[in-house]
Amino acid sequence: MAQDILTRPDGTAADWTIPQDWDAYTAEDHATWDTLFDRQARLLPGRVTPEFIDGLDMLRLSKPGIPDFDELSERLMKATGWQVVAVPGLVPDDVFFDHLANRRFVSGNFIRRPDQLDYLQEPDVFHDVFGHVPLLAHPVFADYMQAYGEGGRRAAQAGVIEKLARLYWYTVEFGLVRSEGGLKLYGAGIVSSYTESVFALDDPSPNRIGFDLRRLMRTKYRIDDFQQNYFVIDSFEDLLDQTLNTDFGPLYAELEGQEDIEIEAILPTDHVYTRGTQRYAREQAA
Numbered sequence: 001m002a003q004d005i006l007t008r009p010d011g012t013a014a015d016w017t018i019p020q021d022w023d024a025y026t027a028e029d030h031a032t033w034d035t036l037f038d039r040q041a042r043l044l045p046g047r048v049t050p051e052f053i054d055g056l057d058m059l060r061l062s063k064p065g066i067p068d069f070d071e072l073s074e075r076l077m078k079a080t081g082w083q084v085v086a087v088p089g090l091v092p093d094d095v096f097f098d099h100l101a102n103r104r105f106v107s108g109n110f111i112r113r114p115d116q117l118d119y120l121q122e123p124d125v126f127h128d129v130f131g132h133v134p135l136l137a138h139p140v141f142a143d144y145m146q147a148y149g150e151g152g153r154r155a156a157q158a159g160v161i162e163k164l165a166r167l168y169w170y171t172v173e174f175g176l177v178r179s180e181g182g183l184k185l186y187g188a189g190i191v192s193s194y195t196e197s198v199f200a201l202d203d204p205s206p207n208r209i210g211f212d213l214r215r216l217m218r219t220k221y222r223i224d225d226f227q228q229n230y231f232v233i234d235s236f237e238d239l240l241d242q243t244l245n246t247d248f249g250p251l252y253a254e255l256e257g258q259e260d261i262e263i264e265a266i267l268p269t270d271h272v273y274t275r276g277t278q279r280y281a282r283e284q285a286a
């Protein structure tokens, strides 16, 4: 996601894109990608939604290591009309939304250092490409991402980004989806993290509750550690339908007068999959 107060670095285009400069990656950079990729590719089957595994083939390109965005975009374009473009890091909200609305996914072009395999605050190419691109190859999820970008542009004009940002956070980044075989991962923030890929499904600490758009948009989230709450969608089709069929203008007005919901709260109206112990968050706070 993005921040408001950012200055466009020298060398970036007006839309904040830069050349990926694939040839500038070092052998160590590529090795870091391969290590992360192999670890997640081993861990995720059975945990992640099958559509993600299908989309992973998109990343197995002709060159080893970090994907070349041109080659990746060519494949993605054929599948769903999306492209991946490089940016130096976080970009302003309006720029971010505009890219999504035009089926361009922005990715940091740098990769984390070998001593940062498990945690990095700013999204790097592994998070952005491994985490997000496989589902961009899925037609319904691809449409959802574009719809989100269009909604974001309207929200930015209306000055109500905060509530909509929660939708991105709790679906695109940290979403779970129901399946006959139990809950599965699909959020990029989870699937690109070795530790959260386990925590989000197996740990008794977090709540896991059914997706409810109004409720979700009132719920706070945390950016500094494992989530205390995950929202579970029924399907990508349902997520897209609800997003397209909601008139967000009146919804923002309705939410304006309502208080935020604390992260760990469970409401009587929630569909509760797991009532979390919140033990992990308590221990971290102690």
Ligand SMILES: [Fe+2]
Binding pocket: 001, 123, 127, 128, 131, 132, 173, 188, 189
């Ligand atoms: Fe992300």
